[in-house]
Amino acid sequence: MVPALVLWLAVCLSGTWAVDRGNFKTCDQSAFCKRQRALKPGQSPYRALLETMELTNTRLTLQLINDNNKVRLLLELYRLQGNMTRVKINELKPLKPRFEVPDVLIQEPPTEPLSLLSKDENGVVLSLGAESQRVIVSAQPFRLDIMEGHEVLMSLNSRGLLAFEHLRMRKDTFSYKVTSTVASVWDNIKWVFSSSQADPEAEKKEEADPANQAEEQTAKDDEEKVEDGMWEETFKSHSDSKPNGPSSISLDFSLPGVEHVYGIPEHADTLKLKTTDGGEPYRLYNLDVFQYELYNPMALYGAVPVMLAHNAQRTTGIFWLNAAETWVDISSNTAGKTVFGKMLDYVQGSSETPQTDVRWISESGIIDVFIMLGPTPYDVFSQYASLTGTQAFPPLAGLAYHQCRWNYNDQEDVQSVDVGFDQHDIPYDFIWLDIEHTDGKRYFTWDPHKFATPKDMLEALMVKKRKMVAIVDPHIKVDSNYKIHNEIRSRGFYVKNKDGGDYEGWCWPGNAGYPDFTNPEMRSWWASMFAYDQYEGSMKNLYTWNDMNEPSVFNGPEVTMHKDAMHGAWENRDVHNLYGFYVQMATAEGLIQRSGGVERPFVLTRAFFAGSQRYGAVWTGDNAAEWEHLKISIPMCLSLGLVGISLCGADVGGFFKTPSSELLVRWYQTGAYQPFFRAHAHLDTPRREPWLFGPENTALIREVVRQRYALLPYWYQLFHHAYHTGHPVMRPLWVEYPQDSATFAMDNQFLIGRDLLVHPVTEEGARGVTAYLPGKGEVWFDVHTFQKHNGAQNLYIPVTMSSIPVFQRGGSIIPRKVRVRRSSSCMENDPYTLYVALGPQRAAEGELYIDDSHTFNFEKKEFIHRRLSFANNILSSINLAPDAQYSTQSWIERILILGASKPSKVTLKTSDGQERQVEFEFDSSMSVLTLRKPGMNAGADWTVALQ
Template sequence: MALSIHDCCRRLKSHIMRIDRFFVSLLLISQVFGVNKENFKTCDQSGFCKRQRAMEPGKSPYVVMMDSINVKPSKIEVQVLNKENDVRLLLEVFTLAHNTARIKINELQPLKPRYEIPPGDVLIEEPKQQQMTVTDVSNSGATLTFENNKIIIHTDPFRIDFLANETPVVVVNAQGLLKFEHLRTKEGWFNKMGSTIKSWFSKPFRQGKQDPVPNEGEGESNADSQQAGEVAEGEKPAEEEKKKEDNEEPSMWEETFKTFHDSKPNGPTSIGLDISFPNFEHVYGIPEHADSMALKSTKNTDPYRLFNLDVFEYDLYNPMALYGSVPVMLAHNIERTVGIYWNNAAETWIDIGSNVADKMADLVKGMEMPQVDTHWMSESGVIDVFIMLGPSVKDVFYQYAQLTGTTFLPPLFAISYHQCRWNYNDEEDVKNVDASFDKVDIPLDVIWLDIEHTDGKRYFTWASDKFPNPVDMLKHLGAKGRRMVTIVDPHLKRDDNYKVYSEAKSKDLMVKTNNGVEYEGWCWPGSSSWPDFTNPEVRKWWTSKFQYSEYTSAPNLFIWNDMNEPSVFNGPEITFHKDVVHYGGWENRDLHNLYGLYVHQATSEGQLLRSDNQERPFVLTRALFAGSQRFGAVWTGDNTGEWGHLKVSNPMLLSLSLTGITFSGADIGGFFRNPEPELLTRWYQAGAFQPFFRAHAHLDTKRREPYLLPEEHMRSIRNSIRLRYSYLPYWYTLFYENERSGTPPMRPLWVEFPQDTQTFTMDDEYLIGSDLLVKPITEQGQTSTSVYFPGKGVVWYDIENFEAYNGDGSATINAGLDKVPVFQRSGSIIPRKLRIRRSSALMTDDPFTLFICLDSQGKASGELYVDDYHSLKYKNGQFVHKQFQFSNNILSSKAVPGSGSYDTKEWIERVIIVGLKKGITKVVIKSKDGEQALQSGYDSSAKIFVIRKPSINIQTDFIITLQ
């Protein structure tokens, strides 16, 4: 019997679903064997990257048309002409507040608008402009000044030099690699190709053979055209045509990778520009890559790639793209730090050439200097570059923070210890994990649930057979001050009985295909669709889903966004097709790297809405872009339980920290495989001194919670977690500083020691704040390590035994399984809480111990920030911010200027002073409550002086005098 069209479609769909399920199965199997590089493009397989990279240095066709210049108080506008095709561009140079400049280049008259990231999405607002002074305008260019900087625009060939105190620091288009593919019509390209094909068939035979057909993208030579003697009617001669258009290739108008077709309806739209850093040898940033902190030359490799992708068990030390893209680069030398932010969300590749033989003799006559050359290439959009001129690295942190914002102060639980795996099975399993931590006295703040807690991977739901009483479960955790995090991914199961999906479908909120229908792909639930988070109305709708009326939860439930690159199992490179369409008609190719940021933003704002803007949210994201720091934490994705992944986590997190993503961490133990107890122990020791501290494991791994490990390893891990909790006051104060200034809590050594060249490539040790030096053990079987101690005249004290090590040199440190090498800097005061609790919430009223390490002049200083640790009341001045100073045997505590007011029960229980000379016989404390003597004593074995029970509230100003 003949089948109806309906039955045929139904059967076809069934077959397609089986094929897709098979594909998903293969994808899951691939997780066992590591990343398959063939799933991801190389530069040669990306048409625009190949074209941009083929540019030859020193042959720039672009000139500045000085007769078009328009000078405004804080901006210069001028046209730039491509001599090869007569296309004109508009160059805008802005001078901004905070020692920053901006360059924008767009088509003067594009066929239609090119994509620009809307202000307020990544940039927190349109940057404040600063007045410039134009000192010279002539046919050869223009010179302008602002603050202590000079900007020189050269006309032929086009180039822009940025000088600070007359020294070149950034040069734009020094290599002449500017390439701006202008919008054009596809019909014109077909006409040109038709003419070319016609000319092939009109060629005479030579020596009995036909001329070979040109390779794709190659037109015939001028000589061949003349010999052929034909020009199609209505077509211009080849010489003139060449001037009008770039060399065309079929990949400009459509492209295929593996079996995936990209329709490219707008044709070639890529942009490229070289940016050089004269007198610099080291550049940093552009995460996310599993690579060293100091970026490497890409002369013999692919460029570094920025394109948010889901990459299983990623390889180490290569420039492949990963889950996030932050197009920010810093250059540092002994004199200054500068930075650039490439404000473009399309796929981007960055070549780096570092060669000390490169010269910029035309900038500074008679001088030779090293130089790092970088080449930035994006698939679409406009050129929009911010140049941050420092001069110090902390100035650059602040300048970048003024552009894209900072990490808001996390709630205290968020910087404590988190326990996660895919998946805790049910409510009983959660209770057992919770109780098991208590049995062995290991602090714990958060238990996480992965995708199996939902009803068939339908987010905002609970599997009723496994989690029938989620609110009771949350209350049980909350009684101990603990929280829970559940996963909420952006893909929605295509099930009309699933309320979230059916509502999004009925409201037409989904990403569309290039022919206007709802985009369908495969992810964990099977057939899925994706809300279009680029649409502000979709983000607003998503925020409403976190209300208690929409999602059965409680105030101690927080959220994790995974798979938000987005991950599409049956998509090209496991993500969206580039020609899918978003809000405003923009293609995914224009804004791909923003999608995860928008998911993160909407989720964070949903938690704020849930609490009526009273409580700080916590959201972890895997995909990220510049500005993601404003919405929560980030982790480095699906790493592997092996020593190399432990080692690379340090430079990965340092690179993120340098580019504003300051609340970041790596899965403790590695997500995949079964790490041996030694590796787990060393990973906990490292993680205890990284910003985000979470253990996580794959569904197929063995249980590896700390209490399941052999006694020796369990004790070491317990000590590491307790150590983390003791330093929470220091971490919390650093995150408050980070919110105000952009300075990251986790820092490379050169941030605090900017003239110490030995630290410029050092990424196996780092600083927490300015005062804790950390050197994690990352090699199997290692029981000692060489630690470099920076700073001539600085003394570093082992935090366990106060053994002293002089700066500006290295020493071998014993580091058995029970030790992580951590050292406190002389001249510092660090507040700690030493009482052991089950969670950070139970530490709220606990007392502080001040650890004071004196410098060679007998001085030290430090700060402490305190609030209620969870709400947004600190924004209204409800906090205590104290500054401690020790000098001339006097310890003082006073409010930092601008400090607020907050009632707290926290008090000072003990003061420990390292490096104090003997001879103190009397200690007196004086405050508004009067004066009294304190108990004290010198511990000769530890060489520390201890002041016991000052018993003064942290709010109160005081002076302690040692006599």
Template structure:
């Protein structure tokens, strides 16, 4: 009875805490996240061990005589840790398109080490050209199809150097930090010798003492609990590694104990980017674009965590992890993927102290006093050394190569690239109807309305609150009739309730993650006592996908899409608010091995469910908070629980740029800030920034005041309306960029150095950015700003998209940025397609006419592209699309199909052409299908602006417009 009463009290306390969290009381009173709830490197034993590992020379050596070629495109060699005689195997794999892979694994591990699955796509291999220097014990590898790329393996001490055009680019283990903690048997602490021998025990009938009987029973019990074989003695060479080191077999953080039945298995490796001063990537962190030096401070941490109102300018872990890093200098761009899904720490040393060290060693940079160099120390809790190198040499090459490995972005439907309206929570169907009507009444377009957790029946996902949402199908159909969609939230924690069909079915099928003892793991989240589906199991993913069938997800329709939140996974009462590392997944793997994959696996299953629901006809949309390498194949992400502060607008730019460089094209930040109340100026500036970022969604916490645009003063409402309408005018351009990202891997939102790779002043710049190759955007990120100083790079000139005023470049200009607009410039030499007839949602604009904005460079030339299809199906894969190349040169504007058969029929026509930076012509003629038509035009001599009105040619046709 006492135990039951105690459990009852605990549950009541938890419910009270949960109510406070949900109401925002425990969150809103804090200025920011409590960082003590999350580990520092000093509190992570494996990070401490690896970070303090600094041998004078590396103990790892390759056996030159073991060099072999198991198959074409693979070269292998044996490695020995000469300190403890542990054997390893080093494998090289030559890949197409100037890429290669390096793997190091134990030769004969006690247990298999975790190798990340389902991330790297099938990539064609190429041949290695192998040569050796037996005197120096050096192996040289050359990519047969890319002979400029060479790898030199020095056997003792082990070291790898990578060259491009005979210049060093990468060096591995040059700082002797390769350190693989081999799997081993758990040592048994010997009992302490007694001061005097005890008296002999009495024997029982079998000649055994009672103490011996008990001892044998304890031994038997220990054999049942301890998973590793027990040994009495250790090899002499292992003693130094194992004796008196805390955290190798168990570890405690706050009140949480992490048992480690496999023991220590961390890995570490140093990699040097030679002749690079800047590196980028390894999201997600609320940090600047160019990665800082972490010497003497906290490393960048990759460990998916639920962090609310996160700190800015920080290396702390957030919701997603992509262990991909890019180096860029004025000559080349390169990348490397550290493929590991366990907790990972990344030390970056770009300090002045290390400049020129390797450059001097190589002797390739004669005449340079110092050679920039960034040294990176990768540290992961488990797994193998598994590194992929993308050799560029351009930023676009690196993106193509990386996304060839991990996949290009999914192609979002047109409506998903438009504006989304969200709040925790629109409280009922009347609220939904009122908000929907409010946008129309105030002439503000939007495409999708979102419902957070309060729409469900007691936080039971795939259900509806029958009092607040008694008619969900009718509600969705009403939105669909107006061309709009709905998104509902579905998280991975499942309420423990035998009467809840999702829980009972999953429990009966044994689909939940297990705790360390093999029982169903339970943790606390929004639904209270919760179990967590093991999405690492294919059968669980298949089952989850089937839940999206309308027969099971009652009240859903084909116009309902999904938001996977809290999928780090978030566990309120777990260590660092996530799952215990010693929980068990499919195949006997612990959560520590798969943690950063968990959220991606949930999204994979959700996407499969949406595909099955439409018989693979309709394009999917899923928003996820947790992500890993390859997540771009499945959906969009956002930057999580930000706050209504100016700094969060500012840092949204480098955060989105960084995930874009790591493959995720469709990304954004909560417009207005999730936490705290927002004033009119701040939310206006956020709408203006969000309108030029890939994923455009407003969102707010349940405890914030309502913030639909029409609830603010007229001047703010009008400015927000203008920002949203600007997004809709540019949807043809955004949609084309998303298609290009889907096919080439290039991010829609890019750093300036991506487009201007030789301009060194841009390498650390993240105040402004490019949308595609045509638009430069600089948001306003401080209060009271009415003028902005903007750097315009390149030499082709720029045009203000509001005033059409031209500016030479490179140049820094001061432009007016009143509350009504931010700085947006079109690059000379580009053509941007727009639709100026903005309607209430994007689907109503599908067949509307186009306007082309042609910005000429100094040679009087410009080009662009336009992708057109139905905007929502996969018919484009069957050739039902139109892809146009637009070129202006020699006073002729032409449109030509890039696809051989333009099968998609559209009534869209060319309504207007605006040409910037041109002289007045005497006549303008349109030619299409052999017919000539004279067109009318107007000309502004002060702006050198020509406007050609109503060419009225169908956009799917090929045509030319000639100026005479």
């Protein structure tokens, strides 16, 4: 085992940064994927046994039978509140229970009534209760269509690719080492015995009884060909014992009228998912991929099995609730057509409707799929949030700037970096410590020489209203002198190997055990370890980073855990993609508990699953200091936002390699407009604090970090909204402009909320960029120059190194705090500047949200939430939460109205009835009206009238 770790470290330290694709399986090397993909579209062997149908008020059940092997499945169909349909398919009588994913859904989804419209020998038609929506279950071959009026919204098994590998007894269960000769003799003995006991009538009854399907199938399996990889599989030097045999599942979905699908992160690929015909499917299997490749469907650190489909008429979604290794195939009948071919179709009046077909393949578990029927993008976001929850509301500091590297050397180094930010007048909120801060990679500890007095270090940061994040990974050093290890072992909380002993593998500490985070008792114990009296040296301004939680096992298959390792009763095969989800869950709960339930946690995770948004932040992993990695950070974060994970970012500057000063500046300019804003770098790279690249570049970085801090009120308001709705914070343009096909594949620019459009400069040596400003009849204002531009145009923008093209939508009001200080907490009571960008109707609106920025007290109605509205030359602040109670010392210092006319006077009227004149300036060249020091409290009612 040592050589594997040594080799891995040697590659790390050699400066050779490239993924070894040979470490990771292709579909052909994954036996179940290869088997499933060998099935070609055609008539399905499954038919619905309509005589078994049972319909209650909320649930349809009926049996499906595979006419090839006579195995029966049970189909369940539910209509869920919020315009969703749930379909579950499992074996009718499995030999043993199959894994069903727990803890991801926030509740058992509430149902709505189903009603029978018609039934005949061909199938069943059910009303879904929403307008003219109905579901048609066709009997032979089995197919399920969801329709609205005469339109098919989605079809299941229309290509006949439903395939459900039933659990079975292994042919040679008698002895795994039995020879073929002995096996043959044993078969003959069984045959003779069964023949001597034969009863024709009993056989008929047995054949007709579904309860005997498993036994009947065992006999049939004896005659079936046992393919390679069904009962054991080897990849490189690793063997997977597969004690339960083949258990994979597959189902296809057809999406008529759809050419654009998105989601299923995490992949380093374009926002619009590509067709996989003739190539590799997209893979969902949490893996530690060492410097990942771009623009391919390889699995990465996280897996969210959610896909969105969009056209100009509708948005829908598919949530495939399965935590096993999963592959997703995408095909399209419009893929590969040239523009000429499409024009020819149009001229010739082709009736061909574009269609995207999607096939999901998972190694184990059951089919449990939620079909989210929109119809708008925001409906789909709300539907998914109702199932798995919304983005955790981070403390305000979590949205500020984070400074990290592997590693800050010691306490003196931390102090020096902290002082450097002050000396160069660059704000930051968090400094981070990687694995070297621990005592020999023992998490929850500190290096006794380099970090001998961690509380002194933390107190020094606290004085400046700054914070720290320290890494706590889920691989535990096997060391009898290490308290954490001893506790986990004594409580039996480690994952087990297939033989029942503690599973061990190699990671940063050397030989390591892996806690079983699927066990709620283990999670509860882990959470208790964050208590101040357990995690020695920790304080309330210390937060947590969970890395390597795929989990990473340096000497394991594909650098992760063996699939036949055991988490309680379940194999890692069944639960693998949940591991990081559970680690972050337990850690976040620990940070909440240590404060008595008062403080909001901040936890960053590398591995994630559906529902991980409830527990904190995600980043895109070990990227590289290359321009293409800068570009790919945009679609990677956009994809995460579409599936609920809004708090996403990429390592600014790139983790591996060394950025040029130009790339570093451009990355800061991009990262400052992405939700999670952290610089990070590899141990083997030169230091790259923002002031180490010359005064000119320091000034450029300082400016964009200050832009981020000025916008924190807007970011915070958006995350408050995301917490309540599930709407993404960083979003593709098509979300806001769903009928504008020009936006459907666009992923080099994005929106923050609905009111800021950002087109980062991501090309080396760029002298200009072309930004698309959407919205016919809308206007957009350059936030730096206030120049107004019309929507629905491609705008060429000359750029210099100081440029980052950002536009505010006409019709919006955005609050900022332009007095930037050393950290966000230092700005708590500072005044606001309101940027009012008038739309074509000379109106605008926005919001202002204020709370204490770090506790859960907002859930006790301790906050300010106000609507800012401009209409008929009156700007007003209206209380959106009259039952909430909170006060602020912040006031409105300045108001800029973009696209304004010059008034003769400006009058402020406050809630106590007082009126007074407000000083103003008007820039006629840019039509910008500036109101200076109106002075009203940010939480009060007031109106400003232009006359």
